[in-house]
Amino acid sequence: MRRREFISALAGFSVLPARSDAQGRAGRPVVLGWLGAVSGVRSFKQSFEEGLRELGYVEGRDYVFVERFAGGVMSALPALAAELVSLRPDIIIAAATASVAAAKQATSDIPIVGPALTDPVDLGFIASHARPNSNITGVLSTTDSLPESSSLWAWN
Numbered sequence: 517m518r519r520r521e522f523i524s525a526l527a528g529f530s531v532l533p534a535r536s537d538a539q540g541r542a543g544r545p546v547v548l549g550w551l552g553a554v555s556g557v558r559s560f561k562q563s564f565e566e567g568l569r570e571l572g573y574v575e576g577r578d579y580v581f582v583e584r585f586a587g588g589v590m591s592a593l594p595a596l597a598a599e600l601v602s603l604r605p606d607i608i609i610a611a612a613t614a615s616v617a618a619a620k621q622a623t624s625d626i627p628i629v630g631p632a633l634t635d636p637v638d639l640g641f642i643a644s645h646a647r648p649n650s651n652i653t654g655v656l657s658t659t660d661s662l663p664e665s666s667s668l669w670a671w672n
Contacts, residue, residue: 546579549605549626551597551615554588560611560631593618601626616641620652630654 550561561583565575573579582603584596597618600608608628610616616630620641633641633654642648645656 547605549600549608550583552585552611553614597622628652
């Protein structure tokens with residue numbers, strides 16, 4: 517799957533409610549909180565916004581972003597997450613594992629989307645893949661099912 521298709525799918529299926537719901541929210545757009553550890557994820561955010569536009573969503577009308585970036589200072593993430601939660605976004609997009617951890621510490625009721633989750637069970641973000649029992653969701657990349665002798669790894 518290409519990057520743009522992935523981001524469009526994430527934007528359309530995981531983050532925003534159906535268009536009729538987004539527009540029918542008492543005239544208010546969906547508030548998307550964005551929590552990033554470093555400002556370098558802005559390129560990911562720009563791709564994400566492009567995916568939203570391709571799906572027909574308009575910033576300001578259908579959604580607004582509230583952003584908090586730690587500037588690489590990981591110790592700042594918990595305070596930024598708490599500040600973001602105090603603004604009551606409809607959803608928090610946590611662009612990195614450290615951001616997911618900070619958001620999880622700050623809220624148990626606002627949905628958190630981790631677009632690049634790594635081992636969420638072992639990290640304590642979710643109970644299991646089948647039954648997360650958590651406000652955290654996202655995209656998990658795993659290679660558990662690849663056999664060790666996979667031809668992907670056999671260089672001849």
